[in-house]
Amino acid sequence: MNIVVCVKQVPDTWAERKLRSEDKTLDRESVDGVINELDEYAIEESLRIKEAHDGEVTVLTMGPEKAAESIRKALSMGADKAVHLVDDALHGSDVLQTSYAMAQVLRKIGFDVVILGSESTDARMGALAAMLAERLGVAQLSLANKVEIDGGTIRTQRVADYGFDRVEASLPAVVSVVEKINEPRYPSFKGIMAAKKKPVDKLGVADADIDAAKVGLTGAATEVVDFVAAPPREKGTIVKDEGDGGQKVAEFLASKKFI
Amino acid sequence: MRFALSAERLAFAASLHDLLAAADTPAVARGFAAGDYEPGRTLWKRLAELGVAALTVPERWGGLDAGPVDVVVAFEELGHHAVPGPVVESAAAAIVLAESGVTTWLTDLARGEVMASVALPPHVPYALDASVAAPVLAVEHDALSRVDATGGARSAAMSSVDPARRLFTVTGGEVLARGEEVRRAAAHAFELGALATAAQMLGAGRALLEMATGHAKARVQFGRPVGSFQAVKHRLADVYVALELARPLLFGAAIAVADRSEAAARDVSAAKVACAEAAYRAARAALQVHGAVGYTRECDLGLWLTKVRALMSAWGTGTVHRARVRAALAGREVRR
Numbered sequence: 390m391n392i393v394v395c396v397k398q399v400p401d402t403w404a405e406r407k408l409r410s411e412d413k414t415l416d417r418e419s420v421d422g423v424i425n426e427l428d429e430y431a432i433e434e435s436l437r438i439k440e441a442h443d444g445e446v447t448v449l450t451m452g453p454e455k456a457a458e459s460i461r462k463a464l465s466m467g468a469d470k471a472v473h474l475v476d477d478a479l480h481g482s483d484v485l486q487t488s489y490a491m492a493q494v495l496r497k498i499g500f501d502v503v504i505l506g507s508e509s510t511d512a513r514m515g516a517l518a519a520m521l522a523e524r525l526g527v528a529q530l531s532l533a534n535k536v537e538i539d540g541g542t543i544r545t546q547r548v549a550d551y552g553f554d555r556v557e558a559s560l561p562a563v564v565s566v567v568e569k570i571n572e573p574r575y576p577s578f579k580g581i582m583a584a585k586k587k588p589v590d591k592l593g594v595a596d597a598d599i600d601a602a603k604v605g606l607t608g609a610a611t612e613v614v615d616f617v618a619a620p621p622r623e624k625g626t627i628v629k630d631e632g633d634g635g636q637k638v639a640e641f642l643a644s645k646k647f648i
Numbered sequence: 649m650r651f652a653l654s655a656e657r658l659a660f661a662a663s664l665h666d667l668l669a670a671a672d673t674p675a676v677a678r679g680f681a682a683g684d685y686e687p688g689r690t691l692w693k694r695l696a697e698l699g700v701a702a703l704t705v706p707e708r709w710g711g712l713d714a715g716p717v718d719v720v721v722a723f724e725e726l727g728h729h730a731v732p733g734p735v736v737e738s739a740a741a742a743i744v745l746a747e748s749g750v751t752t753w754l755t756d757l758a759r760g761e762v763m764a765s766v767a768l769p770p771h772v773p774y775a776l777d778a779s780v781a782a783p784v785l786a787v788e789h790d791a792l793s794r795v796d797a798t799g800g801a802r803s804a805a806m807s808s809v810d811p812a813r814r815l816f817t818v819t820g821g822e823v824l825a826r827g828e829e830v831r832r833a834a835a836h837a838f839e840l841g842a843l844a845t846a847a848q849m850l851g852a853g854r855a856l857l858e859m860a861t862g863h864a865k866a867r868v869q870f871g872r873p874v875g876s877f878q879a880v881k882h883r884l885a886d887v888y889v890a891l892e893l894a895r896p897l898l899f900g901a902a903i904a905v906a907d908r909s910e911a912a913a914r915d916v917s918a919a920k921v922a923c924a925e926a927a928y929r930a931a932r933a934a935l936q937v938h939g940a941v942g943y944t945r946e947c948d949l950g951l952w953l954t955k956v957r958a959l960m961s962a963w964g965t966g967t968v969h970r971a972r973v974r975a976a977l978a979g980r981e982v983r984r
Contacts, residue, residue, distance in 0.1 A: 465659060576663045578699030578712055581656050 390444030427506030481606025528558030696760020727848030747833030
């Protein structure tokens with residue numbers, strides 16, 4: 390089975406994240422990059438599918454040179470090889486363009502299952518899986534907290550407000566998984582050493598038959614018009630309880646329309 | 649000499665850190681102190697899945713045959729998170745067994761199925777945590793013996809300054825191997841054990857500094873964080889400098905052991921002394937910066953304070969290691 394897991398490098402969730410003033414895109418240089426935490430569940434799930442059904446796990450990443458670190462981590466967890474789509478022309482692409490570019494790569498490398506995390510912790514669109522499925526003309530099974538593959542059939546549990554739906558489709562398919570579907574493994578000494586030798590195929594837009602005019606900041610369907618830094622946290626109010634503390638609390642809650 | 653660690657070693661350390669940070673090691677250490685060893689065994693199995701238990705085991709027995717630098721990288725993280733149990737002893741026991749030609753337990757050790765303990769008198773006179781270890785080994789002169797509870801050779805435990813550690817006297821037992829190779833294996837295992845202990849102290853010192861700086865930033869006195877006072881800043885900066893100066897000695901010693909350099913014993917001893925002093929300085933400063941809360945049992949700080957104090961004299965006291973450095977400088981043969 391040919392399993393492709395899509396992995397995005399994002400700025401460390403705990404770091405202060407900034408936009409670049411010159412083109413209003415995310416500043417990826419000034420902060421440490423890490424694997425999008427939600428993608429780690431996708432990597433783990435892809436490895437479990439491989440262990441249960443045999444096959445090969447390919448990591449697919451679109452991002453700058455620096456994203457190679459995240460690819461290395463995914464390989465050290467146990468993925469077999471990687472494809473890194475890296476090209477200056479892709480800088481500033483929005484989710485629509487990203488889905489076009491990644492769909493082109495997926496057509497080129499082929500797949501039985503494509504697995505993604507539910508969203509990225511930086512842009513938080515959560516739409517890439519659906520867009521990929523649409524562009525590739527295959528089934529979409531989103532927000533899965535359980536994945537089973539049986540021959541050419543894939544069954545998932547899709548989490549919903551009321552519980553879950555059982556979803557079934559024929560392969561090939563695109564799946565997005567939620568956190569808590571599994572516990573991602575930690576890279577082992579052997580895994581880390583083996584990752585050094587695993588092949589990483591670097592592709593530019595031309596290699597993947599991507600029309601450069603359809604990607605990048607200028608052609609993006611969405612535009613960042615303006616941004617301001619988040620205001621610093623205001624100092625809290627300290628209320629001294631002089632017998633009327635309860636009333637003060639109630640007034641505060643009422644002023645915020647909680648009661 | 650280039651001391652910078654490879655991307656792979658940094659990734660290994662990061663992976664261990666991630667696992668241990670999520671594993672609530674203070675609770676595991678407290679369990680160990682109370683005689684509840686199961687969480688400790690489970691944690692060791694998880695660490696073994698990442699390869700920690702297999703580092704010093706030869707490949708043909710399911711090990712990784714990794715070098716002393718990898719051992720230092722791993723044990724710094726174990727110390728950083730105050731992992732309890734005979735972890736250094738298991739790594740050293742694997743060396744003693746493999747190099748003495750006794751292969752019985754090597755596969756189980758590599759998998760983390762068992763933990764081992766070992767006494768290497770005169771400088772490692774007791775077997776640590778023999779109550780969780782099987783096999784418990786001892787090397788006297790050129791004889792490697794297995795000593796265990798069933799043999800009646802194990803006496804009652806002695807308490808350590810670190811409540812999570814228990815020391816056992818070992819005598820007699822069944823001789824597993826004898827000869828010059830046993831003597832050499834024990835000497836090699838001693839260097840590696842001292843090195844791994846030094847690495848644990850460096851990691852523990854780092855944890856103490858992190859806890860102290862965290863507290864100094866959060867604790868407000870006289871209307872500002874205590875960390876803004878120069879006296880506190882300087883104290884913590886001195887700890888940082890001491891740890892950073894101990895680090896190259898530690899990795900230099902690891903490389904010397906890997907290369908089987910003639911200066912290996914001297915370098916290991918220098919590293920052990922430097923790491924012990926740096927970690928002790930970190931412990932004193934952390935306790936002072938924490939104030940009264942640092943003394944309480946509820947505060948996790950105490951787990952690291954007592955661990956550092958115990959490790960300072962484990963695998964050779966400061967006096968022993970200073971004497972080895974002195975002997976090396978005077979051109980005398982350095983003995984275990």
